[in-house]
Amino acid sequence: MLDAGPPHAATVVARVQESPTIFTLQLRFDDAAAQAAYRFAPGQFNMLYLYGAGEVPVSIMSDPEERDVIGHAIRAQGRVTQGLARLRPGDKVGVRGPFGRGWPLQEMSGCDVVLVTGGLGCAPVVSVIHYVLRRRERFGKLVIVQGVKHAEDLIWHEQYARWAALPDTQVLVAASEGGPLWPWHVGRVTDLFALASFDPACAVAMMCGPEGMMRSAADNLLARGLPRTRLYLSMERNMQCAVGRCGHCQFGGAFVCRDGPVFQWGEVETLLAHKGF
Amino acid sequence: MFSHPDRAAFLPLAKLPSLVAELMARGYRCLGPAKENGAIVMRELESPEGLQRGLQAEQAPGRYRLTSDPHDRYFAWANGPQAIKPQTFAPQESLWRAERDEAGGLRFVPELPAVVKRAVIGVRACDLAALAVQDAHFLRTGRRDAQYAQRREALFLVAVQCAEPAATCFCASTGDGPTPAFGYDLSLAELKDGFVVVSGSDEGQAVAAALDLPAASAQQIEAAQRQGEAAAAAQTRSLPGRKLRDVLMSRLEHPRWDAVAARCLACGNCTAVCPTCFCHAEADVPALDGRTSDHLRTWDSCFGEAHGHLHGFNVRPDIRTRYRQWLTHKLATWHDQFGRSGCVGCGRCIAWCPVGIDLTEEVAALVEVGPP
Ligand SMILES: Cc1cc2nc3c(=O)[nH]c(=O)nc-3n(C[C@H](O)[C@H](O)[C@H](O)COP(=O)(O)OP(=O)(O)OC[C@H]3O[C@@H](n4cnc5c(N)ncnc54)[C@H](O)[C@@H]3O)c2cc1C
Ligand code: SF4
Numbered sequence: 001m002l003d004a005g006p007p008h009a010a011t012v013v014a015r016v017q018e019s020p021t022i023f024t025l026q027l028r029f030d031d032a033a034a035q036a037a038y039r040f041a042p043g044q045f046n047m048l049y050l051y052g053a054g055e056v057p058v059s060i061m062s063d064p065e066e067r068d069v070i071g072h073a074i075r076a077q078g079r080v081t082q083g084l085a086r087l088r089p090g091d092k093v094g095v096r097g098p099f100g101r102g103w104p105l106q107e108m109s110g111c112d113v114v115l116v117t118g119g120l121g122c123a124p125v126v127s128v129i130h131y132v133l134r135r136r137e138r139f140g141k142l143v144i145v146q147g148v149k150h151a152e153d154l155i156w157h158e159q160y161a162r163w164a165a166l167p168d169t170q171v172l173v174a175a176s177e178g179g180p181l182w183p184w185h186v187g188r189v190t191d192l193f194a195l196a197s198f199d200p201a202c203a204v205a206m207m208c209g210p211e212g213m214m215r216s217a218a219d220n221l222l223a224r225g226l227p228r229t230r231l232y233l234s235m236e237r238n239m240q241c242a243v244g245r246c247g248h249c250q251f252g253g254a255f256v257c258r259d260g261p262v263f264q265w266g267e268v269e270t271l272l273a274h275k276g277f
Numbered sequence: 278m279f280s281h282p283d284r285a286a287f288l289p290l291a292k293l294p295s296l297v298a299e300l301m302a303r304g305y306r307c308l309g310p311a312k313e314n315g316a317i318v319m320r321e322l323e324s325p326e327g328l329q330r331g332l333q334a335e336q337a338p339g340r341y342r343l344t345s346d347p348h349d350r351y352f353a354w355a356n357g358p359q360a361i362k363p364q365t366f367a368p369q370e371s372l373w374r375a376e377r378d379e380a381g382g383l384r385f386v387p388e389l390p391a392v393v394k395r396a397v398i399g400v401r402a403c404d405l406a407a408l409a410v411q412d413a414h415f416l417r418t419g420r421r422d423a424q425y426a427q428r429r430e431a432l433f434l435v436a437v438q439c440a441e442p443a444a445t446c447f448c449a450s451t452g453d454g455p456t457p458a459f460g461y462d463l464s465l466a467e468l469k470d471g472f473v474v475v476s477g478s479d480e481g482q483a484v485a486a487a488l489d490l491p492a493a494s495a496q497q498i499e500a501a502q503r504q505g506e507a508a509a510a511a512q513t514r515s516l517p518g519r520k521l522r523d524v525l526m527s528r529l530e531h532p533r534w535d536a537v538a539a540r541c542l543a544c545g546n547c548t549a550v551c552p553t554c555f556c557h558a559e560a561d562v563p564a565l566d567g568r569t570s571d572h573l574r575t576w577d578s579c580f581g582e583a584h585g586h587l588h589g590f591n592v593r594p595d596i597r598t599r600y601r602q603w604l605t606h607k608l609a610t611w612h613d614q615f616g617r618s619g620c621v622g623c624g625r626c627i628a629w630c631p632v633g634i635d636l637t638e639e640v641a642a643l644v645e646v647g648p649p
């Protein structure tokens with residue numbers, strides 16, 4: 001059990017700077033048996049500990065069948081994540097996890113997959129994109145809808161272009177403010193839903209990003225005929241314990257760390273309509 | 278308490294020290310009421326005779342004043358600022374520490390409190406109800422909190438029936454008092470000349486047996502029962518129901534939240550004194566030698582700035598949303614989590630609020646007027 005008690009020591013085996021603020025870390029538990037026993041589902045997260053600074057929740061980006069390392073994409077923001085950004089291969093961190101409930105991968109099988117992300121592109125959704133692309137035959141169409149504020153906010157430009165070129169894959173990106181050479185839509189991300197091509201009778205949609213964006217994305221998707229029970233989102237709240245104890249991540253009666261971070265839309269839509277929970 | 282009157286015993290007033298002595302002989306450090314900083318708090322007794330008599334306190338919204346009981350009873354006070362919560366859920370403690378060696382390698386070491394057997398004398402029915410809720414939270418199957426469990430298992434609880442509720446008490450309305458119904462090792466009801474004693478655990482039974490007490494008479498049992506009924510009847514505050522979940526969740530945009538936010542200081546006193554609040558912060562404190570860092574857990578409050586902090590965004594940026602979070606968690610969504618409300622009617626948050634906000638008044642206003 002790597003999700004109970006103190007963290008377990010792990011080593012940074014690789015680090016890539018993806019954008020000025022985003023970097024990926026590949027981690028491996030120092031205890032080989034722990035590494036071999038570690039299993040997770042896309043959408044789950046780990047608590048990453050930086051010596052003396054603290055722990056932060058970070059989604060697991062790597063493929064669940066990858067057993068050798070555990071991948072995380074992290075944006076350097078505050079105290080802990082800026083410290084994590086300074087780590088180099090060979091450096092040590094603490095890891096506990098995996099925590100929470102991941103994406104409904106069973107339900108996706110055989111159906112179209114619609115992925116909606118906002119802001120700076122969300123790790124939980126990117127992990128599903130990779131998951132689907134590696135098992136392409138199991139799923140129908142893949143629709144990726146991504147909204148950003150400024151054109152420069154879109155990281156992994158080439159990835160989006162590459163995904164857009166794949167068969168049965170639709171990439172819809174919008175920036176509220178475009179820029180020179182911006183190949184995608186300029187305007188609101190919600191403008192894009194009319195263009196999304198999927199079969200509402202057999203589709204699963206997953207969202208992650210700012211809550212206002214997810215609310216309007218949900219309205220659009222439900223209006224397109226997607227059943228409520230096939231709409232999911234990943235939520236973010238302050239997290240300090242990850243085991244349903246410290247109380248910070250509560251959303252109504254739910255502990256996001258334990259009952260989420262992935263929820264079915266119907267479980268949270270009522271409370272999401274009110275700011276402050 | 279009186280579900281098994283046949284098992285009730287009688288402890289004459291003069292023999293109360295022998296109960297403390299018996300607990301001490303069994304290795305318990307005994308805690309009893311004491312005056313400190315103008316309030317009644319639980320402190321360790323130095324000797325079996327150390328229990329104080331005549332303590333009392335007057336409570337009202339934003340007010341707590343020590344007084345003394347004209348009848349010089351042992352337990353004629355209602356409650357102090359803290360229930361038994363600090364005995365199980367420590368205000369601050371280290372959960373584990375990280376050790377770093379010269380090569381930068383990390384090792385994680387769990388930290389556990391020393392096992393100290395503690396007996397608390399003077400626990401109230403509301404305190405026991407709150408402890409049951411804390412147990413459900415910290416000892417949840419599959420996720421037992423090791424530190425909490427260690428302290429909890431070493432606890433012996435001597436409950437007392439409340440004869441003189443404070444003006445802020447409303448446990449009768451929440452169904453949690455004033456007579457202890459469960460969760461105690463021993464429960465006492467104080468009469469003029471002694472205590473009706475009931476045991477609620479094997480250990481409690483053994484302690485009572487060692488005191489070699491006579492059975493309580495039918496009159497004594499009846500007097501205790503009547504005393505409990507009178508204490509319930511004396512309470513003036515109440516909540517308008519035991520399950521307010523749906524009605525409160527239908528009042529989330531009610532103007533009353535703005536009105537209470539204009540008074541509330543977001544000081545968090547209410548959460549610090551509440552016996553059911555479980556929120557805590559976790560933070561790392563590295564030692565100056567650069568080799569070890571403690572992972573500390575400290576009581577936290579949903580009224581604080583940091584509680585809803587996400588980088589670049591606060592989920593609850595204002596007092597309105599924080600007070601609403603507190604009240605709706607306590608009285609509404611707590612039902613989803615624990616199958617009951619998070620309020621046991623102790624009234625502490627009323628007395629210790631510096632501006633005297635009274636949750637029963639807020640709830641009445643929220644529930645009374647129709648939606649929004
Ligand atoms: C389930 C989940 C998955 C996440 N996955 C990723 C990911 O894959 N990549 C990534 O870059 N970020 C992710 N985040 C956000 C990441 O946890 C925060 O960016 C990080 O906690 C900020 O910490 P800090 O010390 O650098 O910032 P500060 O602003 O200094 O924060 C101080 C403390 O507040 C808490 N905190 C601050 N922001 C957040 C936040 N957004 N969510 C939760 N707690 C917060 C943390 O305890 C943090 O240590 C995720 C958050 C959650 C809840
Ligand atoms: S909410 Fe107030 S009255 Fe209710 S248990 Fe907590 S402190 Fe006591």
Ligand code: SF4
Nearest residue numbers: 541542544545547630
């Ligand atoms: S209700 Fe009273 S005690 Fe609670 S935070 Fe507001 S001012 Fe402080």
Ligand code: FES
Nearest residue numbers: 242245246247257
């Ligand atoms: S992160 Fe502590 S309760 Fe969810």
